Amino acid sequence: MIQLKEISKKFGDTLAVNKASFKVEEKETLVLLGTSGCGKTTTLKMINRLIEPDAGQVFINGENITNQDPDVLRTGIGYVMQNIGLFPHYTVAENIAVVPKLLKWDKEKIKVRTQELIKKLHLPENSLAMFPHELSGGQQQRVGLARALVTDPSVLLMDEPFGALDNVTRTSIQKEFKGLEELKRKTIVMVTHDVQEAFELADRICLMDKGKIIQIGTPKELLYQPVNDFARKFLAGQRLALEFKVVKIQDIWPYLPKRALQDGKSLSADLNVWDAMELLRSSDRSELLVSGANKDSKTVNFEQLTKGFNQFQNAQAHG
Amino acid sequence: MRRHMDEHQQTLWQFMHEQSDKLFAQTLQHVGLTFISLLFAIAIGLPLGILIARKRKLSGTVLGIAGVLQTVPSIALLGFMIPILGIGAKPAIVALLIYALLPIIRNTYTGIIGIDQYVKEAARAMGMSQSQILLKVELPLAMPVILAGIRTATVINVGVATLASFIAAGGLGEFIFGGISLNNTNMILAGAIPAALLAIILDALLSLVQKMDFKKLKKALCILPVVILMLGGFYALPSAYGSTLTAGFTPEFMGRQDGDLGLKSTYGLKIHTIVISDAVMYKAAFSKELDVISGYSTDGRLKAFDLKILKDDKSIFPPYYAAPIVRDEALKQFPQLAETLNLLAGKITDSVMTDLNYRTDYLHLTPERVAKDFLISTGLYKAPKNGHNGVVRIGSKIFGEQYILAEMYSMLIKGNTDYEVSTKTGLGGTKICFDALMNDQIDFYPEYTGTGLLVLLQPDPKIAKEMAHDKDKTYDYVYTEFEKKFNIKWLKPIGFNNSYALMMRQKQSKDLNVNTITDLKNYLDKN
Incomplete structure (x- = not known):
């Protein structure tokens, strides 16, 4: 369970996040949705302290994260990002093993878990010895996902995880993603600007604009009970397709x-x-x-x- | 021509073969110097590069300072080091490390800041600590760029290390600069070719390391420090000196019959000797780094640094009377030239020359000023006529006395003839000066009879020995032979005899009661 209590962040004179509060229940997927610059990524990064909030508090499983060592905190949270950020000098296997090695797992355990993950994520067996640049974009993102999942953390943060992929690959990975048992057990906060993606993957959506939360609710609630004009207009362009998906x-x-x-x-x-x-x-x-x-x-x-x-x-x- | 070349190559080979011990030792010293300083440069440059990559605000200052240090001429940098670090290995290593610093700092910095920021973010997000990110992500990814910097630094160091011989730190520079002074092409090449090969080989080896993929690189990087340390180890820091006194001789003096060789054969002098440049030798003697040096008898620094000439009681140093030597062609082209240059003949005695040198070297007056003052005081000065009847080109070697003489001749020509003057001063050594004269680059320069005899003519050792102690015989011989061989004329001697001399600090000479070279030998034998 993740809880944000009135967190704010200023960059220079701009208030990037303005008193944002929400709660993500266990095993729930919350999608932070908004245009670029709305503060969604900043909000996400304050959950694993990649960015420190200026005000407010964040609790994970009831514990205030400011009291924790940031490095220890982060090893316990999976993180997937748009630019994937695989280490170009590590093989796929080494990339997946980064966090387990930090946690000093023994080699055998890492090997077994890695094998399990590449099967689940449909990565070819021989890819383990390859370097990231030898893989396709979609395969790289799967490795990124495997890296985040390897220690089976209860919380997963995803920053536009499918943003760098072409449309076809994105749709197929989204589908797979939705079907993954591993992910159904996790509390997930995901950032996207893609309304379709948000509706596809979210249990609840948190719509943000100019650092403020506009509305939090299920896709259906957003669609049929928008709180204001902004929320209505945000979905207007793709309304019919969204309704087909929601109903x-x-x-x-x-x-x-x-x-x-x-x-x-x-x-x-x-x-x-x-x-x-x-x-x-x-x-x-x-x-x-x-x-x-x-x-x-x-x-x-x-x-x-x-x-x-x-x-x-x-x-x-x-x- | 072909035969000539074959002979030439053979003799180079013979020279290298003969001197193989020395060559080997110098090469090892050279490699050692290069790598010891490289090791220190990496030890300092790498952390500095990392620091400024973290604190970008510092980068301008640090890179600026390293950049400025890089532009200090190497010989000047070596000169600055002497008062602080003395002579020998220490200042040479420090100077080399300063030159190697900039490429290493800069490449470490650009290597690290050039890493994809998302890779760094991912590392942080996975819970890596700052030091883990540095060691596992930043340094490995920046390594190809850092290695490129180390490669540049290595090649720079191989080059600059040749200058280490100026301050008695050894290396292939001993052959190169000895060869230039002694007009010995084989000696120059015996130093220059291995130095160039060294640079090429090291560059190629490091480029191989640089192009490795990450896996091989990991292994190579484990071996590299060991290799650098081992190569650095070739240059064992000189331990306690063997004899009680230490001599510093120039590369030229080391290779001459009327130098170190003569000291050994005629006097039987056994003294711990290091090779050092003329430019820093006097200062090193003054600051007690050296006890005995091979100076020139009219050098101004003799007076400035309170040194005493040891009497050459077995006269092994031949006379070195200075006189202008002129191409016959130039004498035809400029009919008034010989007469004008001879105005100075017999005018400057040893003590006058020493005093003139003292004014430039120690009182820091310009050679022009010193020359003009002297000409005015002797009534030889005339205002320039600003003539346009051709240009006389004056050359000079790269030391104070020659600059003063060149200025005097320039003023005399301008004042007494309708010729214009251009000066090419600071030609680095006898060979360069003489080649310039032979190749019609200059019309005349002041040369010394002893140099003419022993360096330029190099007659049979018997003839040389017979001649060497008589100043008139020497002059007559070089006069005739230069005319015959080179079509070059010796004009009348200027008066002073700037011969080689062994010298010590006045106080030490008094304390040890050493006044002649024989005294020195006896003192060394007893202690």
Whole structure:
């Protein structure tokens, strides 16, 4: 659990972060979202004391971090950054082993853990002996992630972790990332300026502007209950796509026809509309069997899905 | 021409073969000097570079100071060192280390600040301490740049180390500068070729290290300090001197029959000897670094540093009467020249010359002023005529007396003829001066009969020995032979005899009761 209490940071005359407070629950992913210069990265770096706050306090698992030795604090927190920052003079294996060596793990333990991680992160076996410059951008970022995860820290900080990747690689790594068991156990604070990415990965989003927190809430809350004009406008450009992602089939359940034609494997109603549409588009199936919360099942096709979604939207707008 | 070259190469080879012991010792000294100073320069430069990479505000000052030190002429720097550190290894090592400092500091600094800031941030974020970041990230990543600096410093050091022989620190400079003074090309090459090879080889080796990948570099870097230490070890610091007195002789004196060789054969003098430059020798004697030196009998510093000439009671030092030597061509081109230059003939005695030298060397008057004062006092001075009837080119060697003589001749020519004058003073040594004359770069310069005989003509040792003690015979011989061999004319002698002399501090000479070279020999044998 991470808690920030009214932390502020000034650079010269500019107030980079202005009394920011939030709480990240255990195993929750909080995304700090905002344009560049909004203070999100500064906020993140104050959590592992790469930047020292001018005022306020930060607690990790109930402990005030200013009372801890910064180096010890940092060895206990995973950190992934946009520019990856792999050591160019270390092999992949050596890069992953940096923190374990600081913690004086024995060689065998490091080796076993490294092997485990490169399998999970789909890195080729022979890459361990390579130098970072011999890998692709996507592979480098996986190594960066492995380096942050190797000691299995309970807290993970990520500064635009996918920012340096091209669109295709980014989308596929995001997906993998979401599916990684290792990450589901962690309390994560992630910084991004990419709204899509935030909606894809966040449990809750913390929207920031000019050093201040504008709104903290689930993606759905941000979308449907924006606190002010800024929050509304921030999402306006990509609203439809975001809504498809936020709305689950369960949400539009009442607006779907009551029929269950197919037998066999059914999908969960937790599936969002976007993913359902993608399934219908990409596979040769014209209909999906979905089972809802009350164990009743429904069969939907593309047309019924859009219609149901529209009716849900109308209800939201008038409710 | 071809045959001549073959002969030449053979003799160089023969020379190197003959002198192989000395050559080997000098090369080891040279390598040792280079690496000891390099080691110190790294020990100082690396931490300084790291410091200014951390505290950037200091970088301007530190790099500025190192840069200024770098621009101090090496011989001047060596000169500054003597009052503080004396002569020999210490000042040479310090001077070399000062030259090596700038490239090492600068490259350490640029190497470290050039590292990707995200790599440093990642290191910090993973919990590495400042010292871990330095040792595991910054230094390894900056290493190729730092090595480039060390490589530059090494090559600079090999070059500057040749000058170490000026202050009795040994090295290949002994051959190079001895050779220049003695007009011995083989000797010059025997020093210069190994020095150049040394620079090329070390440069190539270090460039190999520099191009290694990180893994090999790691191993190489473990070995490098050991290698540097070992090579530095070639230069064992001179321990306690063997004899009670220490002599400092110039490279030229060391190689001459009428120098160290004669002292050994005629007097049987056995004294601990180090090779040193004329420029710093007197000061070293004054500051008791040296007890006996090979000076010149009219040198102003004799007076300035209160030194006493030991009488050459077995007359091994031949007469060195100064006279202008002129190309015959120039005498034809400038009909009034001989007459004008001879105005000075017989005018300057030993004591007058010593006094004139004293005024420039010790009272720091300009040679021009001293020359003018003298000419006025003897009634020879005339206001310049500003003539345009051709330009007479005057040369001079690189010591005070020659500058004064060149100024006097310049004034005499300007005042008595319609010729214009250009001076090329400070030609570094007999060989350079004489070559300039032979190659029509200058028209005349003041030369000494002894030098003409023993250095330029180099006759059969028997003839030389027979001639050497008679000033008139020597003059007649060089007069005839120069005309015959080189088409160069000796004009009338100026009067003074600037011969070699052994000298000691007045007080020491009195204390030990040593007044002649034989006294010195007896004293050394007893103690």
